[in-house]
Amino acid sequence: MQFSDLFQNFLNTPVLFFFLGMIAIALKSNLEIPQPLPKFISLYLLFSIGIKGGAELSHSGFGNGILGILVVAILMSALVPVYAFFILKKKTSIPNAAALAATYGSVSAVTFITAVAFLQSKNVAFGGHMVAAMALMEAPAIIMAVVLYKLHNKVSDNKTTLGHTIKDAFTEGSIIMILGSLLIGLIVGQKGFESVKPFAGDMFKGILCLFLLDMGLVAARRLKDLKETGMFSLVFALLVPLLNAIIGIFLAYLLNMSQGDALMFTVLCASASYIAVPAAMRVAIPESNPGIYVPMSLAITFPFNVVFGIPLYYYIIQNFI
Numbered sequence: 339m340q341f342s343d344l345f346q347n348f349l350n351t352p353v354l355f356f357f358l359g360m361i362a363i364a365l366k367s368n369l370e371i372p373q374p375l376p377k378f379i380s381l382y383l384l385f386s387i388g389i390k391g392g393a394e395l396s397h398s399g400f401g402n403g404i405l406g407i408l409v410v411a412i413l414m415s416a417l418v419p420v421y422a423f424f425i426l427k428k429k430t431s432i433p434n435a436a437a438l439a440a441t442y443g444s445v446s447a448v449t450f451i452t453a454v455a456f457l458q459s460k461n462v463a464f465g466g467h468m469v470a471a472m473a474l475m476e477a478p479a480i481i482m483a484v485v486l487y488k489l490h491n492k493v494s495d496n497k498t499t500l501g502h503t504i505k506d507a508f509t510e511g512s513i514i515m516i517l518g519s520l521l522i523g524l525i526v527g528q529k530g531f532e533s534v535k536p537f538a539g540d541m542f543k544g545i546l547c548l549f550l551l552d553m554g555l556v557a558a559r560r561l562k563d564l565k566e567t568g569m570f571s572l573v574f575a576l577l578v579p580l581l582n583a584i585i586g587i588f589l590a591y592l593l594n595m596s597q598g599d600a601l602m603f604t605v606l607c608a609s610a611s612y613i614a615v616p617a618a619m620r621v622a623i624p625e626s627n628p629g630i631y632v633p634m635s636l637a638i639t640f641p642f643n644v645v646f647g648i649p650l651y652y653y654i655i656q657n658f659i
Contacts, residue, residue: 352455353644355547359554371552379549380613383451384515386538391469392523393531404467407593407603408474414589414607415475418582419443419482427490429570430630436487437619437626441635442578443479444611445472447516448553449643451546453605456648457598464598466523472606473516479611480618487623557641560633571630575610575638583608583651591659597652600659604651609643610635 362369371379419439426435450472457464523531531538564571586607590600612635619626 350452350455350459352452352543352546352550356550356554356557356641356644359551359556360558361554363555363558370555371548376549376552379545379552380447381511381515382545383542383549384447385519386542387447387451387454387469388473388516388519389523389526389531389534389538391466392520393526393528394466394523395470395520396524396527397466400467403593404465407467407595407599408471410589410593411471411475411603411606412478414582414586415443415445416478416482417443418607419479419486422578423483423486426574431625432487432491433623433625434627434630436483436491437615437623437628437631438574438634439486440480440483440615440619441612441631442582442610442639443482444615445475445479445606446609446611446635446640446643447472447613448549449605449609449640449648450602452550452644453602453648455543455546456652457601462598462601464596464602468599468602468606469516469520471603473520475606476611476614480615480622484622553636553640557633557637560629561637564630564633564637571634572638575634576642579608579610579639579643579647583647587651587654587658590655595659597655597659600655601648601652604655605643605648608647608651610639612636612640 359369419436419442422442423435423439426438429435430438454464526533583604586604587600589607590603595603612632615635616628616632619628619631
């Protein structure tokens with residue numbers, strides 16, 4: 339990997355705003371993004387990547403192996419929680435193992451968005467179907483984790499049904515926004531996207547800076563929660579994304595993806611959810627401790643992927659795909 343790629347990614351404007359947020363907390367500053375702006379910004383980012391991806395997908399269609407890529411993305415999201423759960427249940431409780439399994443099987447839209455900015459800086463294209471892959475990879479991990487939890491947690495009195503969990507997974511706000519925007523982009527096509535491009539495209543990177551600033555503030559506040567779980571949390575939060583990335587690159591090679599698509603798919607495999615999964619776990623597995631799985635994904639895996647992971651994965655992809 340060229341040092342210039344790593345250095346360039348570290349000096350990427352949105353990434354620097356993430357670290358500004360962490361520094362602000364370290365300095366005990368009162369800097370914050372006032373509520374409810376973080377939720378609005380999240381919806382904007384999902385809207386922007388969704389409608390742009392849908393417009394691109396309307397142009398490319400579902401040929402050239404795209405349907406196969408989407409199926410493999412869903413399978414990857416469902417299988418990662420299985421092996422993660424059986425590793426984790428040896429080190430923590432069944433509820434926490436299931437919640438962590440869902441976290442690392444699901445995806446991070448913000449890591450995906452950061453990878454978009456990385457590819458844009460290199461003028462490397464990727465297909466709009468990767469946005470669909472991101473949207474489709476949220477729910478399977480949550481559902482699989484709940485199934486594993488119900489099978490192994492014999493003492494649970496949680497009455498939440500699997501059907502209710504599936505419904506929650508597909509009606510969660512972030513899923514509705516990304517899938518709905520993707521569908522609208524697919525319907526209106528490139529011409530329809532051009533009408534909203536000043537808002538959905540030109541403002542994207544600036545708003546991403548504000549969002550990553552808020553993520554830095556949140557991540558820095560969560561770091562102290564990891565003291566209870568010790569070194570295992572650090573090792574798991576770094577090695578599992580790397581393992582998933584290797585699997586993702588291998589699958590991208592088998593599916594003959596372009597380098598841009600391969601990076602986006604790898605980033606999806608290697609990322610960890612800290613938005614959709616906590617919302618779902620609060621209902622489906624209330625015994626799980628968000629003080630463990632949220633900091634692991636947000637304060638360790640997310641910064642690692644954003645600063646080191648994306649350029650590392652791209653370097654490997656350039657040399658093998």
